[in-house]
Amino acid sequence: MTGSWQLIRLILRRDRIILPLWVLILCALPASYAASYAGLFPDDAARRQYAAGTAGSPSFESLLGPIFGDSVGALTAQRVGTLYAIVALISLLTVIRHTRTEEDAGRRELIAATVVGRHAALSAALIVTAAANLLLGLLIAVTPTGSDLAAGGSLLLGLSIAVTGIAFAGVGALAAQLTENAGPARGLAILVLGVAFLLRAAGDPTGSWVSWLSPVAWGQQAQPFAGDKWWVLALPLALFALLAGAAYMLSVRRDVGAGLLPARLGPAGSTRLASPLALAWRLQRGLLIGWSVGLGVAGLALGGTATAAMDALADNPEMADIMARLGGTASLADAFVSGLLGILAIAVSAYGIQAALRMRAEETGLRTEPVLATSVGRVSWALSHVVFAIIGPALALLVLGLTLGISYGAGLGDVGGQIPRVVGAALVQLPAVAVLTGLSVALFGLLPRLSTLAWGALAAFLLLGQVGAILRLDPVVLDLSPYTHTPHLPGGTLTATPVLALSAIAALLILAGLYGFRRRDIG
Amino acid sequence: MSNAIMVSGLHKSFGRTHALNGLNLTVGTGEVHGFLGPNGSGKSTTIRVLLGLLKADAGTARLLGGDPWRDATTLHRRLAYVPGDVTLWPNLSGGEVIDLLGRLRGGLNRQRRADLLERFDLDPRKKGRAYSKGNRQKVGLVAALASDVELLILDEPTSGLDPLMEEVFRDCILEEKRNGRTVLLSSHILAEVEQLCDRVSIIRNGETVETGTLTELRHLSRTSVTADLATPIKDLPDVHDLHIDGSRVRFQVDADHLDAVLKHLSHAGVRGLVSQPPTLEELFKRHYEVAARS
Numbered sequence: 001m002t003g004s005w006q007l008i009r010l011i012l013r014r015d016r017i018i019l020p021l022w023v024l025i026l027c028a029l030p031a032s033y034a035a036s037y038a039g040l041f042p043d044d045a046a047r048r049q050y051a052a053g054t055a056g057s058p059s060f061e062s063l064l065g066p067i068f069g070d071s072v073g074a075l076t077a078q079r080v081g082t083l084y085a086i087v088a089l090i091s092l093l094t095v096i097r098h099t100r101t102e103e104d105a106g107r108r109e110l111i112a113a114t115v116v117g118r119h120a121a122l123s124a125a126l127i128v129t130a131a132a133n134l135l136l137g138l139l140i141a142v143t144p145t146g147s148d149l150a151a152g153g154s155l156l157l158g159l160s161i162a163v164t165g166i167a168f169a170g171v172g173a174l175a176a177q178l179t180e181n182a183g184p185a186r187g188l189a190i191l192v193l194g195v196a197f198l199l200r201a202a203g204d205p206t207g208s209w210v211s212w213l214s215p216v217a218w219g220q221q222a223q224p225f226a227g228d229k230w231w232v233l234a235l236p237l238a239l240f241a242l243l244a245g246a247a248y249m250l251s252v253r254r255d256v257g258a259g260l261l262p263a264r265l266g267p268a269g270s271t272r273l274a275s276p277l278a279l280a281w282r283l284q285r286g287l288l289i290g291w292s293v294g295l296g297v298a299g300l301a302l303g304g305t306a307t308a309a310m311d312a313l314a315d316n317p318e319m320a321d322i323m324a325r326l327g328g329t330a331s332l333a334d335a336f337v338s339g340l341l342g343i344l345a346i347a348v349s350a351y352g353i354q355a356a357l358r359m360r361a362e363e364t365g366l367r368t369e370p371v372l373a374t375s376v377g378r379v380s381w382a383l384s385h386v387v388f389a390i391i392g393p394a395l396a397l398l399v400l401g402l403t404l405g406i407s408y409g410a411g412l413g414d415v416g417g418q419i420p421r422v423v424g425a426a427l428v429q430l431p432a433v434a435v436l437t438g439l440s441v442a443l444f445g446l447l448p449r450l451s452t453l454a455w456g457a458l459a460a461f462l463l464l465g466q467v468g469a470i471l472r473l474d475p476v477v478l479d480l481s482p483y484t485h486t487p488h489l490p491g492g493t494l495t496a497t498p499v500l501a502l503s504a505i506a507a508l509l510i511l512a513g514l515y516g517f518r519r520r521d522i523g
Numbered sequence: 524m525s526n527a528i529m530v531s532g533l534h535k536s537f538g539r540t541h542a543l544n545g546l547n548l549t550v551g552t553g554e555v556h557g558f559l560g561p562n563g564s565g566k567s568t569t570i571r572v573l574l575g576l577l578k579a580d581a582g583t584a585r586l587l588g589g590d591p592w593r594d595a596t597t598l599h600r601r602l603a604y605v606p607g608d609v610t611l612w613p614n615l616s617g618g619e620v621i622d623l624l625g626r627l628r629g630g631l632n633r634q635r636r637a638d639l640l641e642r643f644d645l646d647p648r649k650k651g652r653a654y655s656k657g658n659r660q661k662v663g664l665v666a667a668l669a670s671d672v673e674l675l676i677l678d679e680p681t682s683g684l685d686p687l688m689e690e691v692f693r694d695c696i697l698e699e700k701r702n703g704r705t706v707l708l709s710s711h712i713l714a715e716v717e718q719l720c721d722r723v724s725i726i727r728n729g730e731t732v733e734t735g736t737l738t739e740l741r742h743l744s745r746t747s748v749t750a751d752l753a754t755p756i757k758d759l760p761d762v763h764d765l766h767i768d769g770s771r772v773r774f775q776v777d778a779d780h781l782d783a784v785l786k787h788l789s790h791a792g793v794r795g796l797v798s799q800p801p802t803l804e805e806l807f808k809r810h811y812e813v814a815a816r817s
Contacts (some may be wrong), residue, residue, distance in 0.1 A: 181613060181652070265648040266616030273615075275621040282615065366610045370663070373574050373604040373676075374627035377596045522576040 003116030007124035011098050019132055022090055025463075027139035029083055030157060032467055034076040034145040042068070051075065057332065058205035062305055063339060066204045067213070067218040073149045073225025077157055082466065084195050084216045087136070087165040091129050092172030092189040098125035100176035100185045122173060126244060129169040130312060137162030153225035159233055160219035167215050167236035168193060170243030177250040187290055194294055202305045203228055216237055274374050280384035283362070284355055288392045291351045295344065295400040303407030303422075306336050321471045334491030337408060337422060345429035345483060346462050348393045349436040353454045355389035356440035360451040368522060378518050381443070386510060398517055401426030425489035431502035432482035436461075438509030445516030526585075526673050527705040528573065533582035535568055535729075542568040545582065546731040550707055550722075552673075555700050557716040558709040561811045562631075565729040567607070567708045570678050573707075574604060587674060600629045603672045607679035609663035611651030617662040618647030626668040636669040642691050656683035668695055675699060675706045680727045681715065693718055694813035713803045725810050732810055737803070744801035744809070745775040748784075753792030759784065801804075 012019070041047040051070035054060060055078060063069065064081030068074055099122055102108045108121060140158035141151075168189075175189035176182075196214040203211030207291045211217040215236055222232040272278055360381060371381060400425035409418030440454040447453075461481040468478045478484050482505075485498035528550035535543040543565045550556040560566050571577040573586055575595030584591050589598045611620055625631030640647055643661045654662065660683050667675060675696075681689050687714070696706060696719050701810075710716050716723060717737065724734040733740055745763060752770050759765055762774040762784055776784050 126541075264648050266614075266620060268616070268647045269618040270616075270622045273619055274626040276627070279623060283612065349807040366606070366608065367612060369571075369574075369576060369606060370604065370609070370624060371627060372576060372595075373599060373602075374624055375596045375629055376627050519578070521571075521578060523571070 003111075003114070003120040004127065007111070007120050008128055009117065011128045015094075015128075019094075019128075023132055023136045023139065024503045026083060026087065027136050029467070030076055030080050030143045031143040032141050033079040034072055034147060034149060036467075037072050037075045037079070038047060038145075038147040041072075041075075047072070047075065050491075058306065058336065060338070061205040062201045062302070063343060065200065065217070066207065066216055066222045071225055072147050073153045073157075076149075077153075077220060077224045077226070080157070080161070083161055084164045084219045085193065087133065087161055087336040088168035088171075088193050088196075088216055089190070091165040092175070092193065093186065094129045094132075094180055095125045095169045095172035096176045096185050098128070099173065100179070101182040104182050107439060122247060126169055126173060129172075130166045133162040133165035136165070149447055150225060152228060156222055156228055156230060156233075158220045158222035160224060163233050163236040164219045165215060167218075167239045167243075170240040170247070171215075173247035174243045174250075175438060177247045177254070178227075181341040183286075187286075191290075191294065195255045198298055198301045198430035200303055242515050246397055251309060263352060263493070265286075276371065276381045277387070279371070280388055283358060284385065284388040284392065287351065287355055287358075288388065288395065291348070291392070291396045292399045295348070295396050296403045298344065299400045299403030299405075300407045302340055303337075303404045303409075304411060306333055306340075306408055306411065333408075333412075335488075337404065338425065338488045338491055340404075341400075341425055341429055341489075342465070342483060342486065343363070345397075345433055345486065346458065346465070348396055348429065349433045349458055350402075351396060352389050352393045352437035353440045353458060355392050356386065356437050356444065357451055358453065359385045359441075360444050360448060363448070363522060366523075372522060379514055382441075382514055382517050386437075386441055386514075389441070390434055393433045393437065394427070397430055397433070398423065408505060411486060421490045424494075428489050428494065428499065431499050432486045434506035435482040435502055435509065435510075438506035438513070441513035442509040442516070443513070445513030445518075445520070448520070525552050525588075526550060527587055528556075528707060529583075529585040530569065530573070533569065533572065534580045535565075535572060535577060535586060536580055542729055543572075543579070543582075546726060546729055547731045547734075548724055548726075549734070552704060552705050553700075553703050554721040555696065555706040555708060555719050557720035557725055558707055559711070559716065560726040564726050566726065567678055568729075569726075570676055570707070570709065572605075573676065574599075596784040601672055602674040602676060603628060603667035603670045604676045605660075605663040605667045605678065605680040607682050611654065611659055611662060611691055613650065613652035615651050615653060616648050617645065617651070617658070620651065620662055621666040621669065625670055628670050628672070630671070631666075631669045632671055636665065639665045639669055639695070642695070643688060657685060658687065660684055661688065664692065664695075668699070673704060675704060675708075677706065678709045679711065680708070681710070681712060689715065689812065711805065713764065717803055725807070727810060737743070740806055741801055741803075744806045745777050746781060746801060747773075747775045747799045749773045749797045750788055750793055751795035752788065753794055756791050759787060 004501045008229045037047070048070045048509055051067055051074070055075060060078075064078050065084075067078040102111075102121065111121065112118075137158035137160075138160060141155040145154075171192050172185075172189045175185045175192070179185045179188060199214035200211050200217040201219065203209070203214065211221065214437070218232055218235045222229050273282065359368075362385075368381070372378060402419065404426065405419035405422030406415055408422060409415035412418060436454065436458055439457055440451065443451045443454055461483055464473070464478060464481045465483055467473075468481075482502055485502060487494050487498065526549055528548060530546060530548040532542050533546040533548075534541070543771065546565060546569060548558070556564055558569075568577065572579050572584055573591050575591045575598070578592055587598055587601055591598060611617070615623070621636065622631070625636070639645075643665060645658060645661045645665060649658070651659075660680065664680060667677070681692050684692060693715060696708070699706060700719075706719075708716070708719065720737065722734070722736050723740065725732050725740075750772050752772060755770050756767070756772065759772065759774060760783075761780040762776045764773075764775050766773040772788075774784075
């Protein structure tokens with residue numbers, strides 16, 4: 001542990017902007033939800049009706065989590081559902097960034113040669129991440145909401161989010177020890193989070209035990225402002241202890257730079273690698289396959305949940321009555337699928353950004369120079385990657401549409417009819433996704449040092465979608481997000497104008513990026 | 524003889540840093556040209572301009588008769604480049620990288636590729652992440668040397684190579700030279716420069732300070748002389764660092780004044796004389812130290 005304190009200071013120095021930023025932004029969310037619920041439903045009756053109807057509907061429970069009461073606090077505790085996954089994602093990425101990424105870059109060696117203990121790097125990353133999560137939890141507990149929520153419930157809500165982040169810091173720590181590079185480590189840890197999210201989404205609408213298998217579900221199972229089951233917080237903490245312990249064990253057993261799986265030899269040469277496109281395919285195919293498979297699995301799982309939950313509700317005469325008044329089972333199920341696709345479109349956009357910003361990673365990794373020093377032109381090099389940043393998300397959406405259509409159609413007993421509807425609804429998300437890809441390409445070409453702003457834009461659009469309607473923001477502000485303009489399919493009407501406009505914006509952004517990249521310095 | 528590279532008055536700034544301040548560089552076709560200068564003096568920046576990776580702010584650069592920025596892709600078919608820090612794709616094997624870069628350049632000589640792999644003792648099946656610094660450098664060298672090109676641009680290509688491999692590298696460059704290829708070699712290894720280069724250019728703070736053959740440059744430098752005289756002298760004009768110790772004198776003299784100074788000495792009667800020609804090391808140190816001071 002010697003040297004951990006110095007390394008903690010190093011991490012705090014390097015993350016001095018990003019760390020306070022995410023803590024401050026996220027800590028304000030629960031209070032803003034609570035305030036808006038208090039405003040929207042001033043009396044108990046309105047809240048009760050909302051809790052029994054919309055908030056208790058399977059689509060809401062699947063996306064956000066279970067609802068355990070009809071107080072403002074209980075509604076808020078459900079509404080913050082996505083926050084658990086967001087905190088988990090940030091935590092695992094932070095730990096990997098300060099462990100395996102450092103090792104990849106060779107910086108860990110520089111540190112390891114000084115008076116620093118073998119565990120110092122891992123400890124420092126875990127301590128900082130855990131502390132940031134605890135700080136977030138406490139800030140959530142003390143942020144004024146405008147309505148007098150129980151102090152105990154607020155603290156439980158904050159801590160339940162904090163311990164979820166801490167548990168996934170453990171996931172990140174273990175993944176970083178298992179693989180030999182930061183990329184696969186991130187992939188593995190995000191896969192774990194994805195599976196956990198799916199288990200929660202599948203289990204919550206029916207209150208099934210399946211939810212208890214998911215670490216992202218535990219926080220809400222503590223039932224802040226309802227059951228107040230404090231003991232549930234022990235689950236994520238125990239998981240963290242287990243995962244971190246395993247990570248420490250692995251880290252002493254291996255060499256610096258090595259993973260658990262030995263590196264294999266590759267081919268002695270290649271005849272296929274003969275164009276920038278072939279190189280881009282080699283560099284992009286892992287992402288493409290990973291995202292397609294991941295979204296395919298998500299589609300199968302979520303389509304099944306939708307119909308299963310509908311059936312369960314239809315058996316309940318009271319609920320069936322409410323649903324009929326809300327537009328009938330079929331349209332509710334369609335709305336569920338449409339909402340689901342809207343959320344998954346944001347995930348697919350993350351893939352688009354990742355694929356486009358691969359160009360920046362190549363450039364800063366000095367791997368672009370040797371290629372551009374051959375007779376490969378800048379535009380053809382860039383286009384080889386842009387192709388994958390557009391076609392990749394398109395393929396991923398197609399796979400998602402197919403699997404979601406199959407499982408959703410199977411539930412309704414109408415596979416043949418549902419597949420084209422759902423595939424179409426998935427593909428109509430592509431223009432908005434392409435706008436984010438285009439934004440990444442434009443930043444890369446015109447403002448390369450600010451390329452990562454593309455992630456900031458995605459986060460801002462995600463936030464707009466989450467809180468925009470509740471905070472009753474000006475429509476002009478909501479219109480900034482490309483996802484606002486995507487037609488709501490299936491169920492809604494398809495209009496050509498937004499689809500064409502978004503596509504045109506995406507194309508213009510890509511052209512601007514290529515124009516900038518042709519004219520700027522490399523490196 | 525035509526020139527493979529002609530650069531004059533090249534300027535390039537990055538924000539407030541002026542990397543190049545009117546740099547001149549001429550490399551004749553078929554010559555091996557040493558490109559020397561302290562760290563941060565602008566060698567890599569010049570090379571990146573020549574490769575069309577950076578756009579110069581002012582000045583002209585001609586490469587193989589074309590414009591390095593405008594005609595980049597066509598010119599790059601005729602040259603190969605090895606950076607000082609070869610970075611590889613972690614999941615591509617060395618052999619794949621060699622073939623990729625060769626093909627993107629327009630083809631490579633299979634026989635030469637096999638020869639070079641053997642001479643450099645390189646296992647092409649290892650993945651990029653598994654190579655050591657020296658072996659990554661070998662991947663870059665094999666990819667460049669196996670191509671049939673007119674011009675090799677090498678930016679400190681032997682950094683990280685062991686002495687045996689450095690020897691192999693020098694043999695390869697001498698072969699390239701016999702085959703009439705032009706080489707621009709940026710290097711800090713003086714023995715390498717002395718053995719390989721026909722002409723050298725020394726740059727400092729983005730400006731060329733010396734250029735010429737090694738003999739010419741030596742001429743510009745000072746000879747150190749120690750003499751034992753019959754009659755002690757009090758002073759000696761036109762010399763540097765004069766030390767008089769009884770009948771013994773020690774000093775350094777510029778080549779231009781050597782003749783006059785020797786005449787002066789012979790008047791005093793020379794009993795013994797040791798003169799040392801300037802070493803390359805002294806020559807470079809003089810330029811490098813001035814750079815460090817400024």
